[in-house]
Amino acid sequence: MPEIKINHSKITDIETVIKLCPFGAIEVKNGKVSINELCKLCRICILKGPKGAFELVEKQKRQIVKEQWKGIAVYADHFKGHIHGVTYELIGKAREMAKKLDYEVYALICGSCINKSAESLLEWGVDKVFSYDYKELKFFKIEPYTNVFCDFVAKVKPSVVLVGGTNLGRSLAPRVAATIKTGLTADCTLLDIQSNSDLDQIRPAFGGNIMAHIRTPQHRPQFATVRYKVFPTPERLKKENAEVVQCTIDTEKLSSRIVILDVKPKPKTLNxxxxxxxxxxxxxxxxxxxxxxxxxxxxxxxxxxxxxxxxxxxxxxxxxxxxxxxxxxxxxxxxxxxxxxxxxxxxxxxxxxxxxxxxxxxxxxxxxxxxxxxxxxxxxxxxxxxxxxxxxxxxxxxx
Amino acid sequence: MNIVVCIKQVPISSDVEIDPKTGTLKRDGVDSKINPYDLYAIETAMLIKEKTKARVTAITMGPPQAKEILREALMMGIDKVVILSDRKFAGADVLATSYALSQGIRKLNSADIIICGKQTTDGDTAQIGPELAAFLNIPHAAYVSCIREVKEFSITVDCDMDETIQTCRLELPALITVGIEIGQPRLPSFSLKMKTRDRNIDLFSLDDLSDKNEDNYGLNGSPTQVIKIFPPESRSEKTTWEGDAETNASRILSKLNEFKII
Missing domain, CATH: 3.40.50.1220 (TPP-binding domain)
Incomplete structure (x- = not known):
């Protein structure tokens, strides 16, 4: 956001300067001219005030080196090793976008005894599957899952991370995004990627009959969740050199303040x-x-x-x-x-x-x-x- | 025990339109209400209060008009209400909103259980609860369908995990998000309305929070940016059938046959 900077040495007549602003945003504080919250950035003070007294400055923007963040990662949602269908749909979308930038497609899977499931993801055109296989990850607990996710992001530095909009994904993705302090767009209905790796995220917004086009221009990775059945399931594809990477993490990061007492299948209702x-x-x-x-x-x-x-x-x-x-x-x-x-x-x-x-x-x-x-x-x-x-x-x- | 409920003001009607020429929102004069899911959050807090004599605070962030929903919360039995309001909070996305809320809750200085509605009906993102828990560094459980037990240092809940119900015990302080399964929210009471009409509404502005760096709030603190809003596309190739029910029923039937549904 730009703001108005005041060069006090260029101001000789304080009274006239105060009257410049139609919104009353110029005031005198402790004997000095200052600008209060009524400022609308209309720039009248710059145009009509003493030359050089008011100046519009762009605030120093946070800068990231986008080239350091590469690849598109998909979180592999599963229950006891059974991969949720939304995962394949997201891999399909990731493949499509990765092609444009010559990126790799990654999958992140965490759980206990998930070797087979990790291997099976290689049949869907993923370049690398990063697997965190620990008994502490057998059931979904928010803190260890978040720590694993953050560890993966720090090691792999993907530009884009896609998470399925399941109840698990909608609990995990925001927790991870907030921990990394990056942006997350929920329930996207359209995704595309720019040549500078900015992710175009489109979703309904404002609770009305409106779509919003959202970007995360100064933060990486760019997180998005997508609901099941929004994108089509892709064709299977086995890439050469595709591999499962076994990852390790400090066991203290797997501790939790949550105890799972019971996991019951939900009464079978129609899906x-x-x-x-x-x-x-x-x-x-x-x-x-x-x-x-x-x-x-x-x-x-x-x-x-x-x-x-x-x-x-x-x-x-x-x-x-x-x-x-x-x-x-x-x-x-x-x-x-x-x-x-x-x-x-x-x-x-x-x-x-x-x-x-x-x-x-x-x-x-x-x-x-x-x-x-x-x-x-x-x-x-x-x-x-x-x-x-x-x-x-x-x-x-x-x- | 102290409980904090996070509530949000949402537009009553979803008939928000966009001006195709200017690309801006036509949102004038839209009335507001408490986000319906937040009523279940308040109800959950009240049920726990009945059993534990907890003290319940409701917090919201928004323009000064959002005080209206805090009044309503008081009528439902909330003990104390706080609004986070500052020009510098404006334009916040999920990250900046949940950060500001976390700062407001830290200022309250004692929150054992934080309860949020599972999502709002305007943004529908369902992200604030988990992001808020991340900033407070406390465990959370989303999509809680039932509160099983509340003890001095723990809460036991059922979470809806789509295919399964996961029963878990969270160490306090903890955050939960709740939905419709909790049970019908109580109605605002007239006697509470009279009793609380002079109740003070605390206002926290940026200066009251411990992190006063304005780069962390509002538009400045928001990684996501809305670059454009536009009306959704309509289908170009469309068949419209008017006329009487008899004719239309026949038309539908022939299509059902064509698509081999029957």
């Missing part, structure tokens, strides 16, 4: 991320009982019901069935949105679906901006009709 057909319901539904027609339609199409935020908040639908930035990202073959206006948060969670059919009464609803099929109508009239027609066509087929 809407895996559904091929989704009927998404929203505020267009006036009563909880009315959701029955959405359930029926979903069943007829072999799909599942999911929802936007309002119905989750009203408690009508279970929170793990929420689509959107605060819920899940889905990419089914077909999604039919019923009575959803389509906030940017919701749309970011489903805009990559193969086919989007949107049903809404309001023809100006934002959901129609991304729909392949925009159907203007009332869900209360349309869905029962559709159910009836599907049933008829099914019986006709049987006969």
């Amino acid at each position: 809407i991320e895996e559904a091929e057909v989704i009927i998404a319901v929203g505020r267009g539904f006036k009563k909880r009982e009315d959701l029955a027609m959405a359930e029926e339609l979903a069943e007829l199409l072999g799909g599942h019901v999911a929802s936007s935020r309002p119905l989750i908040e009203s408690g009508w639908i279970d929170s793990h069935k929420q689509i959107g930035l605060s819920g899940r990202t889905v990419k089914p073959k077909l999604i039919i949105t019923c009575g959803i206006s389509g906030s940017i948060q919701f749309r970011s969670g489903m805009s990559n679906s193969d086919v989007i059919m949107a049903i809404n009464k309001d023809k100006n609803a934002p959901i129609f901006q991304i729909a392949h099929y925009a159907i203007i109508g009332d869900v209360y009239e349309l869905i029962p009709k559709l159910i009836e027609k599907i049933k008829t066509s099914k019986t006709t087929l049987k006969n």
Whole structure:
């Protein structure tokens, strides 16, 4: 941020100088002219004041040597060695960007007895897998995982670090970014890299119908998280000389003030991320009982019901069935949105679906901006009709 | 025991628009409320308070208008409220925001448990809690779905780890982030409103914090920079169907057949 510097020797008439500023930002403090917080950097004082008395100076900016930071790293999210799908998607994006700058692609994996998993990552076009294999890392505890991550960053100095937007990733990435004091952009929907290695990060912002283009120009590494199913899974690729690097760390850095008492699998609920057909319901539904027609339609199409935020908040639908930035990202073959206006948060969670059919009464609803099929109508009239027609066509087929 | 709850003021409506010509936000006259997830953070603090007689402080950072949500927090049973407000805090990204909060909490001088909502409904980043814990150098657990036990020196919680529920005991001081699973937040009470209407709201500005270096706050202290904002793209090739339900149902059916869904 620039600021105004005052050359006191060039000021002879203090009274006139004070009147220069239309915002009253020039004042006298301890007998000296000074500038207070009302300054808008309008530069009137520079133009109209005594020559050389006021000067605009760029504050000394933090400078980093970007060339010292090379390569793109992906955090390999896994549970007991089973690699989470988001990891492959991020490796795919890392490969794409690394090509532009002739960078290497790295994966960081930490856990206990993870040799096989570390090896398996080599089949996805990674140049080096950095593995921290310690029994203390068997379960996710924030401090040792953070220490390992910071150790990796200090040793390898990657320019970009990508972390999957799982609950683990969304807890770990910010902790690491803050420890290193660098920037982190959450839930990016688009990523690209400039020739000077600045990462272009695009995400919905300000809780509104707006996208923000974000950069981290003076800090390295540049951290970004991306949700599962935002990027496609890449082709497998085995690079020559690709290798697993076993890393060591002081065991004292693996200590924690957290004790894991129990790890239970969550009651098996449907993962809407895996559904091929989704009927998404929203505020267009006036009563909880009315959701029955959405359930029926979903069943007829072999799909599942999911929802936007309002119905989750009203408690009508279970929170793990929420689509959107605060819920899940889905990419089914077909999604039919019923009575959803389509906030940017919701749309970011489903805009990559193969086919989007949107049903809404309001023809100006934002959901129609991304729909392949925009159907203007009332869900209360349309869905029962559709159910009836599907049933008829099914019986006709049987006969 | 002392509990600190971090809360944020968010716009009530998400109908924020962008002026395509100037590229600036049209955000005038947007009303604000407490971030809905922060209500669960307050509720969590109240549940712990009922059992342990803890003293609960709510802290927020924002313009002076953000005092409104602190008043609401008082009506829910919060004992003490603090606002971090300074022109030099403006334009802060996650790092600068959580750093300022960490400085504010250090000034409070005693926080055994810090509770944040798991995310906000405007930024949706879910980063402040973990970054704040990093600056305070205390353990944290995010996505806490249940508080099992609170003791003098520890808190035991269930964390939602997507596929599993991890039960863990954190040494105090510690930070947790909570969501909807905690249970319905209590409503603001009228009697508390009357009782707390003259309650002082403490204001911390940069001069009150121990680190007074303005390069660590606001826009100056923010590594990430928004270089452009723009409206999301709309789909160019789109089929629009108006007309009656009967016709539209037939059209949908024929597409379902075409895509081999049926």
